[in-house]
Amino acid sequence: MDSALATLRLMAAEPSFALAQALTGLASASSLFLVAAGLSIVFGVTRVVNFAHGSFFMVGAYLAVTAIGWLGGGAAGFWGGVVVAVLGVGLLGVLVEVAILRRLYAAPELFQLLATFGVVLVIQDGALFLWGPEDLLGPRAPGLRGAVEIFGQRIPTYDLFLIAVGPVVLVLLWLAFRRTRWGVLVRAATADREMTAALGVDERRLFTGVFALGALLAGLGGALQVPRETANLHMDLNVIAEAFVVVVVGGMGSVVGAYLAALVIGVVHAFGILLFPKLTLVLVFLIMAVVLVIRPAGLLGERGAASRQGAPEAPLRPASARLRWTAAALFAALLALPAVAGGYVLVLAVDVAILALFAASLHLLLGPGGMISFGHAAYFGIGAYGAGLAWKWLAAPMVLGLAVAPLAAGIAGAAFGWLCARASGVYLAMLTLAYAQIAWSVAAQWLAVTGGDNGVLGLWPAPWAASPAAYYYLSLVLCGGGILALRLLVHAPFGQFLRAGRDAPRRAEALGVAVGAQQWLAFIVAGAFAGLAGGLFAYAKGSVFPTYLAIPRSVDGLVMVLLGGVQSLSGPVVGALAYVGLADELARGVALWRLVLGAAIIVLAVAFRRGLAGAVGDAAARP
Amino acid sequence: MTLLAVDGIARSFGATVAVDGVSFGVAAGERVAMIGPNGAGKTTCFNLINGQIAPDRGRVAIDGRDTTGRSPRALQRLGVGRTFQISQVFASLTVRENVQAALVAGQGRALSPWPPLRRREAAAADRLLDQVGLAGEAERGAAALAYGDAKRLELAMVLGQGPRLLLMDEPTAGMGIDERHALMELVSGVVRGRGVGLLFTEHDMDVVFGHADRIVVLHRGRVIAAGTPAAVRADPAVREVYLGAEAPPCA
Ligand SMILES: Nc1ncnc2c1ncn2[C@@H]1O[C@H](COP(=O)(O)OP(=O)(O)OP(=O)(O)O)[C@@H](O)[C@H]1O
Ligand SMILES: [Mg+2]
Numbered sequence: 076m077d078s079a080l081a082t083l084r085l086m087a088a089e090p091s092f093a094l095a096q097a098l099t100g101l102a103s104a105s106s107l108f109l110v111a112a113g114l115s116i117v118f119g120v121t122r123v124v125n126f127a128h129g130s131f132f133m134v135g136a137y138l139a140v141t142a143i144g145w146l147g148g149g150a151a152g153f154w155g156g157v158v159v160a161v162l163g164v165g166l167l168g169v170l171v172e173v174a175i176l177r178r179l180y181a182a183p184e185l186f187q188l189l190a191t192f193g194v195v196l197v198i199q200d201g202a203l204f205l206w207g208p209e210d211l212l213g214p215r216a217p218g219l220r221g222a223v224e225i226f227g228q229r230i231p232t233y234d235l236f237l238i239a240v241g242p243v244v245l246v247l248l249w250l251a252f253r254r255t256r257w258g259v260l261v262r263a264a265t266a267d268r269e270m271t272a273a274l275g276v277d278e279r280r281l282f283t284g285v286f287a288l289g290a291l292l293a294g295l296g297g298a299l300q301v302p303r304e305t306a307n308l309h310m311d312l313n314v315i316a317e318a319f320v321v322v323v324v325g326g327m328g329s330v331v332g333a334y335l336a337a338l339v340i341g342v343v344h345a346f347g348i349l350l351f352p353k354l355t356l357v358l359v360f361l362i363m364a365v366v367l368v369i370r371p372a373g374l375l376g377e378r379g380a381a382s383r384q385g386a387p388e389a390p391l392r393p394a395s396a397r398l399r400w401t402a403a404a405l406f407a408a409l410l411a412l413p414a415v416a417g418g419y420v421l422v423l424a425v426d427v428a429i430l431a432l433f434a435a436s437l438h439l440l441l442g443p444g445g446m447i448s449f450g451h452a453a454y455f456g457i458g459a460y461g462a463g464l465a466w467k468w469l470a471a472p473m474v475l476g477l478a479v480a481p482l483a484a485g486i487a488g489a490a491f492g493w494l495c496a497r498a499s500g501v502y503l504a505m506l507t508l509a510y511a512q513i514a515w516s517v518a519a520q521w522l523a524v525t526g527g528d529n530g531v532l533g534l535w536p537a538p539w540a541a542s543p544a545a546y547y548y549l550s551l552v553l554c555g556g557g558i559l560a561l562r563l564l565v566h567a568p569f570g571q572f573l574r575a576g577r578d579a580p581r582r583a584e585a586l587g588v589a590v591g592a593q594q595w596l597a598f599i600v601a602g603a604f605a606g607l608a609g610g611l612f613a614y615a616k617g618s619v620f621p622t623y624l625a626i627p628r629s630v631d632g633l634v635m636v637l638l639g640g641v642q643s644l645s646g647p648v649v650g651a652l653a654y655v656g657l658a659d660e661l662a663r664g665v666a667l668w669r670l671v672l673g674a675a676i677i678v679l680a681v682a683f684r685r686g687l688a689g690a691v692g693d694a695a696a697r698p
Numbered sequence: 699m700t701l702l703a704v705d706g707i708a709r710s711f712g713a714t715v716a717v718d719g720v721s722f723g724v725a726a727g728e729r730v731a732m733i734g735p736n737g738a739g740k741t742t743c744f745n746l747i748n749g750q751i752a753p754d755r756g757r758v759a760i761d762g763r764d765t766t767g768r769s770p771r772a773l774q775r776l777g778v779g780r781t782f783q784i785s786q787v788f789a790s791l792t793v794r795e796n797v798q799a800a801l802v803a804g805q806g807r808a809l810s811p812w813p814p815l816r817r818r819e820a821a822a823a824d825r826l827l828d829q830v831g832l833a834g835e836a837e838r839g840a841a842a843l844a845y846g847d848a849k850r851l852e853l854a855m856v857l858g859q860g861p862r863l864l865l866m867d868e869p870t871a872g873m874g875i876d877e878r879h880a881l882m883e884l885v886s887g888v889v890r891g892r893g894v895g896l897l898f899t900e901h902d903m904d905v906v907f908g909h910a911d912r913i914v915v916l917h918r919g920r921v922i923a924a925g926t927p928a929a930v931r932a933d934p935a936v937r938e939v940y941l942g943a944e945a946p947p948c949a
Contacts, residue, residue, distance in 0.1 A: 387841040388790035393816065566814040568802050575788040575799055582786035582852075585748065586803045586859065587774035596809065 082349045091226035096345050098225075102234035102303075104341025105241035106132075109296030110314055111321035111333040112248065113289030119265035119328030120285045123176055124184065124501045126191035129315030130198040131290045135164045135297025136306040137206050140213045143301075150217045160298040161291055168290025172283050178681050180282070184501050185447050189637065190680035192630055195311060196673025202308060204667060213301030233302050240299065244292070245334050252330075261285060265328055312626055316512040319505040320359055324366045326376020327502070335374055356516040363509065364494055371498065387578065388442075388642050391566055409551055413544035421543045425615050427655045428554035429608045434635035434647035435558045436604035441633075442641050443570050444597045445577030446495070447504040450511025451605060451632045453491070454484040456624025458606025460518060463531035463619035468524075473537040477553075477610045484606020485599050487514070492598025496591045511629055519621040530620035534613055550611055557604050558648065564600065573597055630676075631658075637679055701726045701895040702863055707746050707756030708919075716742040718919035719756065724863065724895040729886065731906045732899045734916035740899040741783050743916070744865050747897075748780050749773050760863065779861030783868050783899075785848040789841035792816075793832060793851055796840050797823035800855035826854040829884060845872035850881065857888060864889075866898040870905055878902060882909040907931070 085092060114128045142163075143156030171194055179187050219236050222229040252258035260276055264285075272278055297310070321340055325332030340359055347355035366374065394402070413421060437451045461483030462476035471479065491510045498506050518525050525531065535541065540549050564570045576583045576590035583590050613619045622628065635654045639646025657675070661668040700723035709717045717739040724730045732740050745751045747758050752767045759765060760776050770780075788796050794816075801819040802808060827833050830850040835843065843851060849869060856864065869885070870878035882905055889896050900906045906913065906927075913930040915923040923933040930936055 387839070390790060390792040390795065390839045393814070563814070564811055566816070567812050568799070568808055568810045568815045568818070571791060571795065571799060571815040572803070572808045574790050578788045578790055579786040581750065581770075581782065582788065582855075583803075584770045585750075585774060585780050585782075586800050586855065587771050587806070588803050588808045589771060593808065 091228045093346075094226060095228035095230060096349060097342055098230050098234060098238065100342035100345025101241075101338065102231075102237040102341075103344065104337040105237045106296040106300050107314070107317055107321055107341055108241045108334050108337035109244060109292045109299075111318045111325065111337055112244070112330050113292035113296075114318050115322050115325065115328055115330060115333045116248075116261070116292075117286055117289040118322070118501070120261055121176070121180060121282050122501075123180065123187045123191070124505065125176075125286075125289070126188055126315065127171060127194035127198065127311075128191075128289065128293050128318065129311040129313070130195050131164050131168060131293035132297040132300075132314045133202065133306070133308070133310040134167060134198060135160050135294030136213070136301055136310060137202055137211065137297075138163045138294070139298035139301045140211045140306050141206075143214055148214065148217070153214060153217050157295070157298040161294045164294025164297070165287045165291040167294075168287045169283060171290075172286040175677060175681065176286065177279070177282070182680075184504065185441065185633075185637075185641070186680040188447065188449060188501075188504055189630075189633060190677050193673040193676035193680065195315075196669040196676065199308060199311065200667045200670035200673070203669075206306070208308065210305035210307040212305050216302045219302075237299065237303075241334060241337070244295075245330065248330055257281075257284065316509055316626075317359070320363050320509050322373075323498075323502060323505050323509070324363055324373055326370075326373030329373070329375040332373055332375030356513045360509065360513045363506075367494060367498065367506075388574070391571070393566075406555065409555075410548075413547060418543045421547045422615075423655065423659065425547055425550045425611075427651050428550045429612050429615065430631070430635060430655060431648045431651035432554040432557045432611075433605050433608040434632050434639070434651050435561050436601045436608065437632045438636050438639075438641070438647045439561055439565065439570075439573075439597055439601045439604075441636055442646075443565050443573040443577070444594060444601075445574075446594060446597070447501070448495075448507045448598075448601070448629075449504040449633070450491075450507040450509070450514075450626075450629050451601075452624050452626070452628035453507075453511035453514040454488055454602040454605035455609040455612070455628060455632075456518065456619075456621070457487045457514060457602075458484040458609030459613040459619045459623045460525065460531070460609075461606065462610040462613045463534055464524065466534050467526075467531050473535075473540065473614060476534075476614070477607070480610025480613070481603040481607040484609065485603035487606075488599040488602020489595070492595045492602070495598060496595045508626065508629070511624060511626065515621055515624040515626075518624055525621075528621060530618050531613075532618045534617045534619070536614045540614075546615065550615070553607060553611060557607055561600075561604060569593070569596070634676055634679070700724065701728075701761060702747065702897065703757075703759040703762070704743075704747060705757040705759070707743070707753040707758060709742055709746055709751065709753050715919050717746060717753075720916070720919070720921055721756075722914045722921065722924055724897050726862070726895050727889060727893045729889055729896040729898070729909060729911045731910035731913045732897060732916060733901075733903075733906055733913060734899075738916040739919040740916055741867055742919075744780065744867050744897075744899070748778060748865055774859070777860075777862035778865065779856035779859055779863070780865040781849065781852040781856055781867060781869060783871075785845070785852045787840045787843070787848050787851050787855075789839070791840055792836065793838055793840050793843065794820065794823050794827065794836040796851055797826050797854050797858055800858045804859035822858070826858050827851075829857070830854045830881070846870075846874075846877065849873070853881070853885070860892075861894060863895045864897070866896070868899055868901065870900065870902065875904070878905050879908065885909075 110128060110132050114125060117123060117125055138160035139156050142159040143153055146152035146155045175190055175194065179190055216233050219233040222231050223235060252262055260281055264281060317340065321333055321336045325336035339362065343358055343362060344355055347358040351358065412424060433455055437448060440446045440448045458480035461479040465471035465476045465479045495503055495506055519527055536546055540546050572583065572588055572593055576588060576593055580590050609623060631654065635650035636647055638653050639648065639650030661671055665671055702724040704723065705721050706719045707717060708719050720743060732743065734740055746753045749768045749770045749772065757764060757766050765773060765776065788799060791799060798815055798819050801822055802815065824833065824836060827836055830853055832847060832850055832854065835847065840851060849872060853869065870881055873881065885896060886909055888894055910927060912925060913927055914921055915930060915936050917939050922939060923930050923936045
C-alpha cells in the first residue's frame with residue numbers, strides 16, 4: 076500500500092511518468108488486440124471458442140525467431156521473418172480447422188473447448204520438441220531500436236510502432252468486412268448463421284478462411300512480440316487467459332469491442348504493475364466483473380449466444396439392486412486393499428479417490444447443471460491452500476485443515492458463481508477459466524502469504540492418520556462419502572431442478588423456481604466438494620503448489636468427467652480410475668506425454684462423446 | 699374486483715409494435731379466449747401478463763394489486779400458472795417426475811436435498827396424470843412425448859400448483875378434434891369447480907366458441923372486438939379483418 080501511494084505521488088508530481096506508463100500499456104494492448112480480434116472473429120462466425128488461439132500466438136513468436144535467424148539480419152530479414160511466421164501460423168490454422176474443428180461444429184461447446192485444448196497440449200510438446208525448453212531471445216526490430224523522448228520520458232520507438240499497429244489492423248479489418256464480398260459474407264454469417272447457409276454460401280470454405288484469418292492475426296501478434304519479450308513455452312496459456320477476458324469484456328464477435336477492451340486491459344495492466352504489482356490480475360478481474368454486471372454481453376456484444384446442449388439425457392433411475400451390490404462389493408474390496416497391497420498402490424488409490432471426488436464435483440456443474448466450468452481447479456487449489464495456510468499460519472491440526480478446505484472453496488464458489496450465474500455457454504467457460512487463472516496468479520505471486528512457486532511445504536497428517544493405510548481409509552471415507560452425497564443431491568429436488576432448469580429454464584421459472592439461485596448454489600456445493608478433495612490432496616502430498624490451481628489441473632477434471640461420460644453419474648469415478656492409470660503410465664513411459672494426452676483428448680472429443688461409461692452402457696444395452 | 703385487469707399494455711420489438719395498448723379483464727370462474735391471426739400479439743400479451751417480458755407502458759393487476767413488470771416467479775406466488783405455445787417440459791425427467799417437480803416447487807421446496815424427488819408426492823402426481831390422460835406414460839422420459847401429450851403434461855404440472863389464474867397459449871395444438879374438446883372440458887371443470895380465471899389462445903374456432911365465456915379479438919396488437927361469443931361472431935369488424943369478409947365463422 077505504501078509503495079502504491081508513493082507511486083501515485085510520483086505520478087502526480089511527474090505526469091509525464093504516468094504518460095510513459097500509459098504508452099507501455101497501449102503497446103501491450105496491440106498484441107493482445109490481435110489475438111483477441113482473431114478469437115472474436117472466429118467465434119462470431121463458427122461459434123467455436125478456440126482454446127488453441129494462444130498457441131498460434133506462441134508459434135508465431137517461435138517461428139519469427141527462427142525465420143529471422145534464417146533470413147539473416149537487416150530490415151528485409153526481420154520483416155521477411157515476420158511474414159514467414161504469420162503465413163506459417165495461418166497454414167497451421169487451416170490444418171487444425173480441416174483436421175479437427177470441422178468435425179465439431181455441431182457438437183456441444185464443451186467438446187470444442189476440449190478438442191482445442193488437446194491442440195494446445197500437442198502444440199506445447201511440439202514446440203518443446205522443435206525449439207527446446209530454453210526461452211528464445213529474438214532480435215530487435217531494425218530501424219526501431221532506439222527511443223523517442225516525449226515530455227522528458229524515453230519511450231521505445233518499437234512501442235510507438237506497436238501502438239500504431241492496433242488501429243491500423245482495426246481499420247484494415249473494418250475495410251475487409253465492409254468493402255469485400257467475403258467480408259460481407261463473414262458479417263452475414265456472424266449475424267445469422269442459418270440465413271447464410273440458406274443463401275447457398277459455401278460454409279466450409281468460409282469457415283476455413285475465417286479460421287485462417289484468426290490464426291494469421293494471432294501469429295502476427297506473436298511475431299511482433301519478439302522484440303519485446305523472449306519466446307517461451309508459457310506464452311500460450313498466459314495470452315489466452317487475457318484474450319478471453321478481452322473478448323468477454325469487449326463482447327463476443329465484436330472486433331471494435333475487442334479493441335476497446337484490449338486498450339482498457341492493457342492500460343490497467345501497465346498501471347496495476349506499478350501500483351499493486353502483486354494484484355494486477357485481480358484488478359483485471361474486477362474490471363471484468365464490473366463490466367459484466369453492467370453489461371452482461373460485454374461492451375459492444377449482443378446477447379450471449381444460447382448454449383448448445385447435446386441430446387436430452389435419460390431420466391435418472393434409482394440404483395438397481397445390481398448396482399447397489401456392485402458398489403457394496405467394490406467398497407468391501409477397497410476396505411480389504413491395505414491387507415493385500417503395498418504402499419505404492421495405496422498412494423495411487425488415494426490419488427484415484429481424491430480425483431474421483433474432484434471429478435464428481437465438477438460433474439455436478441457440467442452434467443446436471445449444464446454449466447461449463449473450465450476452471451474447476453480453482454476450488455481444488457483453494458481447498459488445498461485453505462488447509463495448507465491454516466497449518467502454516469495457525470498451526471491448525473489436520474481435522475481443522477480439512478474443515479477449512481471445503482469452507483474456503485465453498486466461499487470461493489459463492490464469489491465466482493455469483494458472477495458466473497450471469498453468463499452461460501462459452502461466456503461461462505471463459506469466465507471460469509479466467510477466475511481460475513486469477514486464483515492461480517494470487518497463489519503464485521503473493522509470496523509473503525503463500526510462498527509463491529515454492530509453495531507450502533511440510534504438511535503432515537495427524538498421527539492417527541499418518542500411516543499409508545490410515546490415510547487411505549480416511550480418503551476412502553471422505554471421498555466415498557462425498558461422491559455418495561453428490562449422488563443423493565442429484566436425485567433430490569435440488570439436483571433434479573438443476574437438470575430441469577437446464578432443460579427448460581422458462582418452465583422452471585414459471586413454476587416458481589429460482590433457476591439462477593439454484594445454479595449459484597450448485598457452484599457453492601461443487602466448490603466445497605472440490606475443496607475437500609484439494610484439502611485431502613494437500614495432506615496426502617504434504618505440500619501445496621500453485622500448479623494445483625493451474626489450467627492443466629482443470630482440464631484433468633474435464634477429461635476425467637468426459638472419459639466417464641457427462642451423462643452418467645458413475646462416470647467421474649470410472650473416469651478418474653482410467654485417467655490416473657493412463658497418466659501414470661504416460662508420465663513414466665513416454666517422453667512427449669502432453670502430445671499423447673492431447674491427441675487422446677482430441678480423439679475423445681471428436682469420436683467418443685458419451686465417454687467410457689456411455690460406451691459400456693451402449694454395449695450392455697445391445698441385445 | 700376482477701381477478702386479472704390489463705390496462706393499456708404495449709410492447710415493441712425494434713420497429714415491430716407487437717402489442718399496442720391492450721385492455722381487458724378476466725374474472726374468477728370466467729373463461730376468456732384471446733384470438734387473432736398469426737402475429738397478432740397474443741403470445742406477447744401472455745408474456746407481458748406473466749412477467750416474461752416487461753411492457754413499454756400500461757399496467758397489469760391481479761386482484762387489484764399492481765404486478766406490472768414482476769417476474770414470472772413472483773407471479774407464480776400470486777397464483778398465476780402458465781402453459782407455453784411451444785410446450786416446455788423437463789426433457790430429462792420422467793413424466794411423473796415433471797409433475798412431482800411442479801408440486802414440490804409449489805411448496806417452495808425446490809432446494810431440498812433429501813429425499814429423492816421420485817419419492818415425493820407420487821400419488822398426487824399420478825392423480826393429475828390420470829386427469830389429463832397420461833397415466834400410462836408416467837414412467838417414460840418426457841423427451842419422448844408426442845406434441846399433444848407434452849401440452850397435457852404441462853397442463854398437469856400447472857394444475858398441480860393450484861393456480862387462481864390460468865394462462866394457456868394454444869393448449870390443444872397437436873391434438874385430435876375429440877381430444878381437444880375433452881381437454882377443454884377438463885379445464886372448464888377446474889375453472890367452475892375452483893373458481894379459477896382462464897385466459898387462453900386458440901386457433902381452432904370450434905374450441906373457442908365452444909368453451910369461452912368471453913372472447914377478445916386481437917389484430918395487429920390492438921383489441922378490435924371483445925364480448926360474448928355471439929356478439930363477437932356478429933361483429934362486422936371481426937368478420938372483415940380477422941375471419942374474412944365472405945364466410946360466416948363457425949356455421
Ligand atoms: N422476442 C421478439 N423479438 C422480436 N419480435 C417479436 C418477439 N416476440 C414477438 N415478436 C413479434 O411480435 C409480433 C407478435 O408476435 P406474437 O408471438 O405475440 O403473435 P401471436 O399472436 O402469438 O402469433 P401466433 O398465433 O403465430 O402464435 C410478431 O410480429 C412477432 O414477430
Ligand atoms: Mg403465439
